Amino acid sequence: MQLTKAQARRAGRRKTRRYSPRDLVVLSVLLGIPVLIDITIIWGPTLASVGLSFTDWDGIGEIQWVGGDNYSSLVSDYPRFWPAVRNNLLWLAFLGLVATPFGLLLAVLVDKGVRFSRFYQSTLYMPVVLSLAIVGFIAQLVFSRDQGALNAILANQEQPVDWLGDPDLNIWMILLAAGWRHVGYVMILYLAGLKSVDPTLKEAAAIDGANDRQTFFRVVFPTLRPVNVIVGVITVIEGLRAFDIVYAVNNGRNGLELLSVLVTDNIIGEASRIGFGSAIATVLLVVSLGFIVTYLVHELRGERDR
Template identity: 85%
Template sequence: MRRFTRRDVAVLGVLLGIPVLIDIAIVWGPTVASIGLSFTSWDGIGDIKGVGGRNYEDLATGYPAFWPAVRHNLLWLAFLAFVATPFGLLLAVIIDRGVRFSRFYQSTLYMPVVLSLAIVGFIAQLVLSRDNGALNAVLANHDNPVDWLGDSDINLWMVLIFAGWRHVGYVMILYLAGLKSVDPTLKEAAAIDGANARQTFFRVVFPTLRPVNVIVGVITVIEALRAFDIVYVINKGRNGLELLSVLITDNIIGEASRIGFGSAIAVVLLTVSLGFIVTYLVQELRGEKGR
């Protein structure tokens, strides 16, 4: 067995140590700091004062925007998980079957993914603006135009359509890559056994996509809970578009800086994110072991 020389150890230390230190400094350091600050009252300038769990109590009982933001984040997650993701899978299956102009469809459907959500927000304004939007122009609502982005009863759903438009292309590419790696003999064996196309997909093909399902599930949760750019571009996350990420920004770097209170919201968002992701991964790993 080859023994590592001092030079090997030094190289490994540099190659592994630097990324770990950067990760600690950029990710875990601020995370731990936020958890600590969530139990304090601090405006970023004066002294830091410990307040125990008062910030969390104020969140639950004395901050009207908190629960609507939680509900909106959960609706965002549900829309991406049960509408956009299945639609992306459907498109991947259709393209994988070799339809004509499949390369064109792949490029067109993937194009929104290269855009940031902020750019998608600008596009949403061009389409959905009350006075100059393309949608009202197409519908010819000149006398009584619909305020797609100003009406708090519908603006979240309209924004979700645009967020889902971007998410669909991402999911489609991931599943398309997974479908290309499925062994064709599995499909042939299912056809010999008398399975139709639907049975072959759900009983043979889809179970082999478990690794892709894990990736898509985690990405969907992260995309839903970290959503910020698109609503902030449209109306700074107000009037029906409140999200936890917006509340964090408003409290930490807003006019009345409340870093401790904003950190408490960030910890709630972190806890919810980890809860979904860990639960999903545990279920997937258990299913993998049970196969």
């Protein structure tokens, strides 16, 4: 099919159009500044930390190259490392397998239009606006051994339970506090996804004889794949970057060790082992990227195969 003269002229103008110097300046500014900020604040320190992980440096003296000695010492000679790895994986498992499904359940219940749904949304979302440090202080008020609300409710005044001092219990109490905040966040994300589901899909499933459970798992939940990706990435990030709540309770010690706490203790603590702390940060970076990239590849591949 031949183009008309007008169409040919328009196509020619589109092909020969060039950006003016002003356009190039605007594009350079709008793209260059964010990229520069990202490199300066995010990737610059990240790559510097990876490089410093192969050195021995106290932040003041001469930097000495030690190769992989920091990593071998971290694995074999640092007793706080493996408990921190276990606790980080426990955080990830709890948030992913308990808090996230519970947030999804609350979103489904609220989406059904129960009475006072606005009140429930506000109440459940309220912890999200609090920082984890504030959540840690609230946890102290609730789980404190001598003046905590939980022991007062249980009437354990003579033999109070040390919820935060017992290393066999404190990690679970802190996970409950962190999960309290995470549930509200997940609920809002899934609630937004549920509101966007086409009602005709549910009606078609009901006509075919599907019950509520079958409709949700076979019709509604597959349409929430984009929300699942967001929630999955957020859950991994929350589980691996946790720091302020345990630091507010007991400085991340006595059963609450996390990799982020070990990084802080070694880099800005009295030891000032910048290289060793950078090695821990690099391990945390690799683990985080491993989880996130694997999850994203799996979800995107599933989206492509649909």
